[in-house]
Amino acid sequence: MLRYIAKRLLSALITIVVLITVTFALMRAIPGSPFIKGEQRMPPEVLQRIEEKYGMDKPLFQQYLTYLKNIARGDFGISFKRSDVAVNDIIDRGFPISARVGGAAVVVSLLIGLGLGIVSAVRKGGLLDRVSMVLATVGISIPTFVTAVLLLYLFAGVWNILPTYGLATWRHYILPVACLSLSPVAYIARMTRSSMLEVMQQDYIRTARAKGLREAVVILRHGLRNAILPVVTYLGTLVAALLTGSFVVERLYAIPGIGRYFVDSIGARDYNVILGLTVFFGIFVVLCNILVDILYVLIDPRIKMTE
Amino acid sequence: MSTNRLLEIENLNTTFHIHVGQVQAVRGISLHVDHGEAVGIVGESGSGKSVSMLSLMRLLPDYAHISADRIYFEGQDLTNASVDQVRRLSGDRIGMVFQDPMTSLNPLMTIGRQMQETLRVHRKMSKADAAERVRELLRLVDIPDPDSRQKQYPHELSGGMRQRVMIGMAIASNPSLVIADEPTTALDVTIQAQILALLKGLMDKIGTSVILITHDLGVIAGMCSRVLVMYGGCIVEEGLSREIFYNPRHPYTWGLLRSVPRKEGEHAPLIPIHGTPPDLINPPPGCPFEPRCPHAMRICRTGMPRMTQVSDTHRLRCYLMDEGAPKVAWEGGRA
Secondary structure, eight states: OHHHHHHHHHHHHHHHHHHHHHHHHHHHHSSSOTTOOTTOOOOHHHHHHHHHHTTTTSOHHHHHHHHHHHHHTTOOOBOSSOTTOBHHHHHHHHHHHHHHHHHHHHHHHHHHHHHHHHHHHHTTTSHHHHHHHHHHHHHHHSOHHHHHHHHIIIIIIISOOSOOSSOSSHHHHHHHHHHHHHHHHHHHHHHHHHHHHHHTTSHHHHHHHHTTOOHHHIIIIIIIHHHOHHHHHHHHHHHHHHHTOOHHHHHHTTOOOSHHHHHHHHHTTOHHHHHHHHHHHHHHHHHHHHHHHHHHHHHOTTSOSOO | OOTTEEEEEEEEEEEEEETTEEEEEEEEEEEEEETTOEEEEEOOTTSSHHHHHHHHTTOSOTTEEEEOSEEEETTEEOTTOOHHHHHHHBTTTEEEEOSOTTTSSOTTSOHHHHHHHHHHHHSOOOHHHHHHHHHHHHHHTTOSOHHHHHTOOGGGSOHHHHHHHHHHHHTTTOOSEEEEESTTTTSOHHHHHHHHHHHHHHHHHHOOEEEEEESOHHHHHHHOSEEEEEETTEEEEEEEHHHHHHSOOSHHHHHHHHTSOOOTTOOOOOOOOOSOOOOSSSOOSSOTTGGGOTTOOGGGGTSOOOEEESSSSOEEEOGGGSTTSOOOOOOOOOO
């Protein structure tokens, strides 16, 4: 087990280095500079001084090596736009907030998604099955920015029953979490349903019933555990996507998370912030995938920990 | 009714309601099993032998409609029992062994835990007691090293081992009836014999009754005192094993016996039964075997032949048994 994890971490490291290299190259390939904004022209001497300060006068390859060295020490550098802000600070401040909202959304998605999926599969063709599958289709098709605006309009504008700004109380979480959960709930419900339908046909389900187990035990202990692998696969991407914050939701609900920095920084050519956040997200995604693979092995003893 | 009756089923019908119509999988079968008795149900695929037992155990999907005039088990009336009522008996008083041990065990659970489940549900045993009983069961079904085997997953066991586990699970709470649905079909021939010997040994040891479903007459010959021959959802002939093997009267039974490979040296050719089993969606009103029967007469198409008694234990449904029918005799020896 430990050897397996070590091996996975090593390959994760390679992935991250490749990620840094590609992002670094792509970023520098975009025309423009963080220090030139539109028609504003800086005197060449000033520009040169600034570039020296940020080490941008050095050859590109050397800049790249320096960046790698800094990252290895856990230093993502400082923002090119606001020299008093370190990228590490942005992550330290924004990530816990995004992760709290995202984490709540993951839990909600799992609970509702699995619940709907199981009931739909067990009562296939029933009213709840049909209703939840329509909801699932709706949930998958409607983009977040539509639901976010719609919920905002209804719950805050028309009925005025939920707060919309910041994260002061648990009630503040309801709308953003609902926006973030809608499509994952839909995905998980559909996935659970089809997977459960297949599993409940298996011979070992008949064996479990023949043993005289209660139907709830048959469904949860023998059915769900066998049906849950596809959901676990999806969970890896889901956790990574939700915990790293959503640009749309954080913007609309004024949540000071990490998601909106990402888009802002690209527009501003803020090289260090772009790189720093990309690498951070990258590490997070890779770790989530490793966790999912370990979960796999824990759930299904037939999956071996080789490769 | 004899007090020795363990199970009695009268006029069981099972119909599957599907898109294209109603599949009449079991059409009015009646059977009984006495205490300590081993009864074989033989027939080809689709004859309704498995479905009839799954109907009894209420293990069929929702679209199966089951009805019977009378179902009694251990003196308990199960004719109109709820699924829950049957569940309380299954695993406890009635154990089941299924055909394919590769797929009949939950792949994500250790075999020990799967075996314990039955005991914990029905016998309310503590974990430790159940584990102890499972060790005992594994020894009973001849699995060496039960302590480490308990902790293994199904994929770590061979097919024969898994079937032993299934059998151990079926007898866990000393049921009075074990229903074995093609228990050896999915196994290697050498393993088949071992599993049958094990079943037979257990029957003698714990005195349980057995219903053995199979398409293999050889399996029946070694184990069962009585045989029911099923075809097209009906019991076409039934009797003591020796009556069925030495004095079969139904053309379908003849066909079954002739299509069994014999031992080397006997050069009698294998004679298959031509044609395919009947379509049970709209079964013809007559004898289900009529389209394939070499001795079919016009009357065979008109209606189901009634049960004709040959002896106290031997009876069959065939118009050849009528007094006016041509005399056709079984010329084959024992298979």
